[in-house]
Amino acid sequence: MGKSALITGITGQDGAYLAKFLLEKDYQVYGTFRRLSTPNFWRLQYLDIFDRIHLIPADLLDASSIISALKISQPDEVYHLAAQSFVGTSFEQPVGAGEITGLGVTRVMEAIREINPGIKFYQASTSELYGQGNTESLSEQTPFRPSSPYASAKLYGYWITRIYREGYGIFACNGILFNHESPLRGMEFVTRKISNAAAKIALGLEKKLALGNIESKRDWGYAPEYVESMWLILQQEKPDDYVIATNESHTVKELVEKAFAVAGLDWEKYVTVEERFLRPLDVNFLQGDYAKAKRELGWEPKVKFNELVEIMVKEDLSRWQRWSKGERFPWDAPNYPNENKILSRMLKLDR
Ligand code: NAP
Ligand code: G4F
Secondary structure (H helix, E strand, C coil), X not given: CCCEEEEECCCCHHHHHHHHHHHHCCXXXXXXXXXXXXXXXXXXXXXXXXXXXXXXXCCCCCHHHHHHHHHHHCCCEEEECCCCCCHHHHHHCHHHHHHHHHHHHHHHHHHHHHHCCCCEEEEEEEHHHHCCCCCCCECCCCXXXXXXXXXXXXXXXXXXXXXXXXXXXXXXXXXXXXXEECCCCCCCCHHHHHHHHHHHHHCCXXXXXXXXXXXXXXXXXXXXXXXXXXXXHHCCCCCCEEEECCCCCEEHHHHHHHHHHHCCCCHHHCEEECHHHCCCCCCCECCECCHHHHHHHCXXXXXXXXXXXXXXXXXXXXXXXXXXXXXXXXXXXXHCHHHHHHHHHHHHHHC
């Protein structure tokens, strides 16, 4: 029998890819999900692993549910991925960001300390910790200067992880992951918003795309590769913190140009910049230096910017085309109001 892992946030992008990765390594995979009025398991179904996961209801706001999840799963490793992960929303719901994304980490760490301090713990830290004002590659040594409620909650989680490592001897680690994307990314994030819009416009289902700060630069990698680094971090002899990135950065404008080109379109004819998508504060530059991860974990990114954009746009094109022909498959479009309206219009045209 392999090891056992508990993934908080298994219904999210990284949770689903990590679950697949761990199943391939013969782990027993447990995952927490929170109660929603409509269940949300499309990513696990899309990866065809839904039947192989042990699901446990738990909410980061409720410490007792986390304790139960640990008792049920008795994990060797906990991957704490659950969070309110969208920076934009953290400006609208700053208290929620602190409660869920910040204090949620302490609730999980306390449960580990009480139930079994031998459990290894991975914290989903982020390049957002670095905040504004940088112009060069960011490493484990670069100071943090968070620039959003999300990032300040994550900074708290970063330090709580280190405090439980240094104070209680728990094998607790931070993966400082730069942006990583895939066809399983939520549609509110800029990469998927763009790949989905390029696909819809190319197929005549949409006319325009409105964006915010298109001069912003990000270091975008491929999510299925990044989840492997989470596992590697917990397999080391000593607990430590690692930057995971591609060492390249591109503007949102470059992303939109490439995505529209993949869909056979000239982006300048369709894209507008609108104030409603600008944030009160934005991080204009993020580029990571993954030298330590390469040296100590043997981890390196393979899929770079151009290939990533191609993967995402081609998958969104294929989804809209297949759905319009009557094929049905696990997908998030029906959950989004604007996409749902387009799908409903398609159905009416069919009748
Ligand atoms: P995601 O797709 O937004 O998934 C977030 C997960 O957290 C979902 O399963 C969500 O459940 C769950 N969740 C949210 N609020 C919760 C609550 N109150 N109680 C329990 N679960 C809750 O995010 P992701 O891209 O996979 O990212 C995974 C983690 O890595 C997050 O902590 C994120 O902040 C961090 N991170 C991500 C990136 C990136 O580029 N993707 C980079 C650095 C760090 P529902 O499905 O019910 O909403
Ligand atoms: O795709 P984004 O929303 O991702 P952001 O803010 O970088 O956060 C993501 O990566 C972090 C790691 O660095 C994670 F910790 C976090 O959980 C999340 O996964 O925005 C990227 C950039 C920003 O500068 C934003 O202002 O794109 C800019 N942008 C321009 N127009 C837009 C838009 N972002 C979104 N979401 N929507 C727009 O219309």
